[in-house]
Amino acid sequence: MEQLFKEWAGEDCLRKNQLTANGSNRTYFRLEGETKSCIAAINEDVRENEAFIYFADAMNKRGIRVPQVYAVSADKKLYLQEDLGNVTVYTYLSSRATNGVDITDSMRELYKKAIDQLLVIQTRCRDVDFTKAYPRARFDQQAIQWDLNYFKYYFLRLFHIPFDEQLLEEDFHTFTDYLLDDDCDYFMYRDFQSRNIMIKDGELYFIDFQGARQGALYYDLASLLYSSKSNVPEEMREELLDYYLDGYNMMMRNQGGKELDCLAFKTKFYGYVLARIMQAMGAYGYRGVIEKKEYFVKSIPFAVNNLRRIITEHTLPVAIPRLMEAWKSICSMPEYSPEINRLKVSVFSFSYRKGIPFDKSGNGGGFVFDCRALPNPGLYDEYKPLCGRDAEVIAFFEQHPETEQYLSSVRDILSQSVKSYMERGYTRLMVNFGCTGGRHRSVYCAEQIAKFLYENFDCDVTLHHLEYSKLSREGQS
Numbered sequence: 476m477e478q479l480f481k482e483w484a485g486e487d488c489l490r491k492n493q494l495t496a497n498g499s500n501r502t503y504f505r506l507e508g509e510t511k512s513c514i515a516a517i518n519e520d521v522r523e524n525e526a527f528i529y530f531a532d533a534m535n536k537r538g539i540r541v542p543q544v545y546a547v548s549a550d551k552k553l554y555l556q557e558d559l560g561n562v563t564v565y566t567y568l569s570s571r572a573t574n575g576v577d578i579t580d581s582m583r584e585l586y587k588k589a590i591d592q593l594l595v596i597q598t599r600c601r602d603v604d605f606t607k608a609y610p611r612a613r614f615d616q617q618a619i620q621w622d623l624n625y626f627k628y629y630f631l632r633l634f635h636i637p638f639d640e641q642l643l644e645e646d647f648h649t650f651t652d653y654l655l656d657d658d659c660d661y662f663m664y665r666d667f668q669s670r671n672i673m674i675k676d677g678e679l680y681f682i683d684f685q686g687a688r689q690g691a692l693y694y695d696l697a698s699l700l701y702s703s704k705s706n707v708p709e710e711m712r713e714e715l716l717d718y719y720l721d722g723y724n725m726m727m728r729n730q731g732g733k734e735l736d737c738l739a740f741k742t743k744f745y746g747y748v749l750a751r752i753m754q755a756m757g758a759y760g761y762r763g764v765i766e767k768k769e770y771f772v773k774s775i776p777f778a779v780n781n782l783r784r785i786i787t788e789h790t791l792p793v794a795i796p797r798l799m800e801a802w803k804s805i806c807s808m809p810e811y812s813p814e815i816n817r818l819k820v821s822v823f824s825f826s827y828r829k830g831i832p833f834d835k836s837g838n839g840g841g842f843v844f845d846c847r848a849l850p851n852p853g854l855y856d857e858y859k860p861l862c863g864r865d866a867e868v869i870a871f872f873e874q875h876p877e878t879e880q881y882l883s884s885v886r887d888i889l890s891q892s893v894k895s896y897m898e899r900g901y902t903r904l905m906v907n908f909g910c911t912g913g914r915h916r917s918v919y920c921a922e923q924i925a926k927f928l929y930e931n932f933d934c935d936v937t938l939h940h941l942e943y944s945k946l947s948r949e950g951q952s
Contacts, residue, residue, distance in 0.1 A: 476504065476515050476553060483546040483555055484511040492873075499683075505558060513545055513555045521551045526609040527685035528554060533603045539596055540680045559680050564589065565669035565705060566926075573822075573925045573938040583711060586699065588679055589672055590719050593664070593695055594726060596681070600662035605689045614663050614690030619651045619750065625757030633760045636804045639797060646798040653793040654691070654746055663690030668702035692723070693740075693747035701748050703755060703777035709784065716741065745789040749802075752782050756805075769931055776933050779811040818897050818934040820904045824863070824921040825941045826913030832941060834905050841905030842892075844885055846916035850875045853915045862940075863918030872919050882923055889924065893932050913942030 477488040486508040494503040494514070501518040518524050524547075534541045542557035564585050571578045605612040627647075631638055665686035673680040696719055700712045707715070717737075724734040755778050763771030783806040786799065805811070823832045827847070834840040852858035852871045861868050872878045889906065896904055906924065910916035918940055925938040 476506065476517070479546050479548055479553060479555060480506045480508065480513065480515070483513070484508050486511065506555070512558045514542070514558050515553060515555050517553050519552055522609045523685050524551050524554060526607055526687070529607040530603070530684050530687050531556070534596070534600060534681075534684070537599045539592070539599070540678060541684065542680065542682060559673040559675050559682070562674045563670050564672040564674060564679070567674055568669070568705075569929055570926070573929050573936045575937050575939065579708070579711070582707065583714070585672075585674075585679070586707070586711075586715055587718055589667075589669075589699060590696070590715060590722060592679060592681070593667060593699070594719070594722050596664060597661045597692055597695065598726065601660065603662065608688040609685070612688055614659065614665075614688050614694065616651050616655060618688070619654060620647065622750065622754040622757065623647045623651070625761070626753035628757075629760035629765070630753075630756040630805075631801055633764050634805070634808065636801055638801050642797040643801065646795040649793060650746070650750075650795050650798060653791070654743070654750060657691050657693075657743060659691045660689060661692050663688050664695045664698075665690075667695035667698045669699070669705045670702070691747070692735075693744050694751060697744065697748040697751045701751060701781050703759075703774040703781065706777065716744065742792065745785055746791050746793075748785055749782070749791075752778055752785070756782075773931060773933050776811050779805060779808070782806060818893065818902055818904060818932075820893065820906060820928055820932075820934055820936050821939065822921050822925040822928070822936065823905070823907045823939045823941060824913055824917035825907060825909045826917070827909045827911060829913070829942070831909065832905075832907055832939075841907070842889070843907045843909065844920065846881075846908050846910040846920050849878055849881060849910075849916045849920075851911070851916060853912055858915065862914045863916065863920070864922055868915055868919060872916075878919075882920060885920070885924060886927055889928065890931075893928065893934065897932070897934065913940075917942075 477491070480488040488506045488508055490505075490507040492505045494505060496503050500520075501516050504515040504517075506513055506515050516524070516527075528544050528547060531541050531544050535543060542559055545555040545557070547554040568578050568582055568585070571581060611618045627638075627640075627643065630636070664681075664684050665688060666683055667681075671681065671683040673682060696716070700707055700715060720735060720737050720740060724737075726732075727734045756775070759771045759775050759778065762768045763775065782802055786802050786806070825832050827845075831840070831843055850872070852861075852868050858868055858871065863869070863872075893904065906921075908917040908920040908924070921938060921940065925936050928934065929936045
C-alpha cells in the first residue's frame with residue numbers, strides 16, 4: 476500500500492489511518508504524504524474492484540462527481556482513490572441534529588441536490604458497458620430473488636417469523652414479475668443513500684457504486700428516501716418524490732423524450748421501497764445478528780417503522796398474501812412496536828470555572844467526566860482561538876493515544892448505562908464533560924461521545940456546548 480502510494484504521489488507515505496467501513500468487507504485507509512493524500516481500498520474480491528474502477532472512470536467521463544482512481548496494484552486487490560474528506564450527508568445532518576439544530580431545511584436542500592444528480596446519473600449513464608457490472612449486469616429476476624432469499628433466511632428465519640416456504644416463494648415470483656414489468660434499462664446505482672454521498676467544498680460527491688447495474692428508475696430513489704437511520708420525515712418524502720418526478724419530466728421535455736405517468740410511478744415506487752426494505756433487513760440480520768455488528772441491529776427498528784408505514788398507507792395492485800402476512804408479523808413483533816417513551820440523552824461540555832451543569836429534567840444530574848488529565852491544546856498559541864470541533868484541534872487529540880484510551884473507557888461505562896436505562900424504560904440521561912476553559916478537551920470529548928451514542932443506540936441525543944455556545948447556534952459540522 477505504501478509502495479503504491481509512493482509510485483503515484485512521488486513522495487513517501489507519512490501517515491496511515493484506517494477508516495470505518497460498517498457494511499463492507501473492504502478495508503479502507505487514508506494515506507497522507509507531505510503534499511498529497513488519498514484513500515486506499517483493500518479488497519480480495521477482484522471482480523468487485525474491477526467494477527468499481529470501471530464505473531468510476533465511466534462516471535467521471537460523463538461529468539459526474541465520483542472519486543478518481545489514481546492507481547491500481549498489479550493483482551487488482553488494492554487501489555488508490557481520491558480523498559473526499561470525512562463529511563457525508565448523513566454525518567453532516569446527524570451532527571447538526573445532535574447539536575439541537577432544526578435540520579429540516581438543510582435536509583430538504585441536500586436531498587434535492589442529490590436528486591438532481593441522481594437524475595443525471597440514471598440517464599447519462601444508460602450507455603455504460605453493463606457487462607462490467609458485478610455480481611450481475613441487471614437488476615433482474617435472479618438479482619431480486621437473491622435479495623428476497625436474503626430477507627427470508629437472514630431475517631424471517633433468524634427472528635422466527637412463521638411462513639410457508641412454498642407459498643412465500645410463489646409470492647416472491649409474483650412480486651418480482653410486478654417490479655420488472657417496466658422500463659429496466661436505466662443506470663441503477665444500487666446503494667444511493669446519504670452515507671454514500673460526500674460533501675466537499677459545498678458540492679456533493681458519490682461513492683460506493685461498485686454494485687451498480689442496469690435497472691428501473693425506482694430503486695435508487697427508494698434507497699435515498701427510505702434509508703433506515705436517515706429518518707426523512709414522511710411529508711418531506713412525498714415532497715421529494717414529487718420533486719424527482721417534476722425533474723425527470725422537465726428533463727424529458729427538454730430532450731424530447733417520454734414523460735413519466737406520475738400516478739403509475741408512485742404506485743410502483745412503493746413496491747420498490749418494500750423491495751429495498753427487505754434487502755436492508757436481510758443485511759441487518761446477517762451483519763447484525765450473525766456477524767454481531769451492533770450498528771446493524773440498531774437499524775432494525777427504523778426499517779420496521781418504514782415497513783409499517785408503507786403497508787399501512789399504500790396498497791400494491793398485486794396479490795401477495797403470504798408476503799403480506801410476513802410483513803405484518805414483523806410489524807407486530809413486541810420488541811419493535813412503536814415507542815412512546817424514548818430515552819433522551821443530553822451531552823454537555825462545560826468549564827469547571829463555571830461549575831457543573833444543572834440538570835433541568837429534575838433527575839438530579841448524571842455522569843460528569845473530568846477531561847483535565849488529557850493533553851491540553853489550549854496551552855499552545857496556534858490552538859487558543861480554536862475549539863474542540865476544529866480540524867486542527869481534532870488532529871491534535873488524534874495524535875495522543877491517551878485520548879482514545881480515555882474515550883474508550885467512557886464508551887464502555889455509558890454503553891452499560893444506556894442499555895440498562897432503555898431496558899428499564901428510563902427517559903432521561905445527562906452526560907457532562909468538563910475541562911478548565913470548556914473549549915477544547917471537553918468539547919472534543921462531548922462531540923465524540925454524542926456521535927457514538929447517536930450511531931449505536933436507538934435513543935434521542937442532544938449536544939450542548941455551554942462555554943462555546945456559538946457552536947450550538949450555528950450547528951457547524
